[in-house]
Amino acid sequence: MQERKLKENLKKENILNFTKEEFESRFDKKFRVKQIFEWIYQKYADDFSQMSSLPKELRQDLSRHYHFSPLECVKFEQSKDKSIKYLFRLNDGLLIESVLLPMKEEQSDENGKITKHARYTICVSSQVGCKSGCSFCLTAKGGLKRNLEAGEIVGQILWIKKHNQIPYERRVNIVYMGMGEPLDNLKNVSKAVKILSENDTLAISPKRQTISTSGLAKQIAELGQMKLGVLLAISLHAVNDELRSELMPINKAYNIKAIMDAVRAFPIDQRKRVMFEYLLIDGLNDGLDHAKELVKLLNGIKAKVNLILFNPHEGSIYKRPSLENAVKFQDFLSAKGLTCTIRESKGLDISAACGQLKERSLVKMS
Template sequence: MESLLELFPEELPLEGFRKRQLAHWIWARGARSFAEMTDLPKALRASLEERYSLSAFQLVEAYPSQDGSVKYLFTLWDGKKTEAVYMPYENRKTVCLSSMVGCPAGCTFCATGALGFGRNLTAGEILDQLRAIAYHQGISPRDIRNVVLMGMGEPLLNLDNVLKAARLMLHPEGLALSPRRVTLSTVGIPRGILRLAEEDLGLRLALSLHAPDDETRRRIIPTAHRYRVAEIMEAVRAYYQTTRRRVTFEYTLLKGINDHPWQARALAGLLKGISAHVNLIPFNPWEGSPVEGTPRKDILAFAEELKRLGVPTSIRFSRGRDVGAACGQLALKAPPSLVPPQL
């Protein structure tokens, strides 16, 4: 059965006014069934239901955090699972979406990396995470105005599906998102970064660097031997020269590994000549992790050294730690103390 979530509004299987109605139900109203589309003729709804699917999931479970965020665990139609996180703030609603089942990068600080790679998500599965979250929050998909592709997976290794999903996010009859409000996070795939520059959709780029030198980075990211830091930075510089957009550098601080003052100075040196912002991320613990987080005082010292060298820097404290929803904690698990609420 074909997913309507894979189609752009102009490709929907209706004509004229009906096509616009269908697009509105899918992207503005977030309909989960054709029965909800009460202004479409009953016979048309029945015909659509026979041929098309509106949902990518057979089961959705939600785990609310004490800080107001919610972790969502999705079971796909083939039985595999993925996760996303809803993060409401005072002036915006943000979702963190996945692009894969599991992740092939294998970062030592990340519970998702410990799972290994399951499969790529389709564009429809990426988009339906946002739609499902909106539905269960009782809001329109278009009420969610910030998207970060920072959940499970490496987006640049599933780039065709990610770009298709992004185009539907930006489409004026789709989710109508501003490209400045969509951020794609990568561990650093040079060819993917260059293609992002060529496509120039206006998305924000975040690079999960985590170390300024190859030796340290290979300790943190076992698959980093494929691409040297210099090669990644060459691609980032080309991206910046083409787009002139600021690049965010994500840096998870690990005790005794990548938190030394010399590494802050080396990181500052890498960023010369481009518009960059560094997000320092305190490590979020998970069961079986082989690393420890940097103490708070050393995090502050690392940040101050970067600022002293003229690098715009912030410390990003993750939300949802109590339900395993924080950065690096997604592991396809329900929090042990919770009975999964089936939605």
């Protein structure tokens, strides 16, 4: 039954691929689009038949030509720290994953009245697989299968908000940091940013959306020219080209200097910083000499460094660093005036490293 529905969807257009303006161009009465979008993005409808403010004929017509369910959840795992990792099947059967990261818990006063709402970050995939080939990454092993459409990216956020009953008006942060290299799919990622930020969809400001890249300098420049207002994160992971090329082959095409030049030219809100992700790997890049080099590299950039403790997967040749070394690394950067955090290992017990849930499920299903 479910399979039949997926096949049917393949013949229809996905509404989540449309900006409001694009969809309006298909209607004589533009206000209908506002109504349809409200049902989808704000009232979390499951089906056109629920859209009671639309005439019956229009609902039937819509369901003949369109759908708004580009994915179905096949599996999810909740970690002890409450982060949830989802495995989604796309309409053509391919698998991707997303993660919901609760950042702050809800707080209430003595009368039970909520004083502060919970805050969430959703980490989304931008491609099925990836061709960047980072040596520490499980996703890299299967290569690139295809780019996600904008609506498949939007669909991950919509599905997660809806199924966790996160109300429409509760803002979430988005990080394009799941499977894939977002800037290798810039056309659809930038469209997803636009769709998500529209008032009649989920109204997630671009300032709450962070695009993370392995360092495609040319596309960083293109993204900057688009002036979307998104935040930028660079997966740096090494401070010299030799080690970086070993960890991330993409460094042979765009070396550290090329990336830094692109970052310096990137338009960023005065109050914001460029995030540098630095994966600490035991004995490889976690020494104080590396920290010293990192300070030099980031000189003059409004940067924030996010240290991530490598999360080993089966067969991995790299090891997790000691917390002690990570703290020393962090202290060194902080003493030099850099904002630096050690990322909590959210979801460590649920295989949170990119690609692991998918790989394990494939093993299970085959």
